[in-house]
Amino acid sequence: MPRFYLDLYNGDGLTVDDDGQVFETRERMRREAIRMLPDIVRDEAIENDHTAITIKVRDEDGRQIFEASIVISSGWCD
Template sequence: MPRYYFDVYDGQKLFRDEEGGVFDDRAAMRAEAMKVLPDIARDGIPQDGDRQSFTVRVRNERNLTIYTGTILFSGLWLDDSANTEQKVY
């Protein structure tokens, strides 16, 4: 069975997978990439930010990138009360 390596890029730093994982086929590898992205995002979105993306790049045993997936978090305040303090006159 082939071994695949899941490198993660958080927009600033690349975290390279040195161990990898063994999967029955490419579909199982893709399913794993789709599974890990939300977990990575859940733990990696900064508390003081409203935009963050995470990309997983999957390499095969020959060190070739064969699959990528990206998840994006984008938050937007819809009122101005979060951005300014209420003024009392």
């Protein structure tokens, strides 16, 4: 089964996935990357008015093959 590396980009910069994860298919990897986004943004959005999280996925050869992002913006309306 192929190994995929899910690198995380957020307000703190880049967190590189050095270990990777094995998924049966590219579709399962895509679903996992998308599933992770709300959990990550939920924690970070509490502290910031604008939060953008991106997961960029690399294959075993180091090529980026997928990207998913989520953005939350908030602000007072005075």
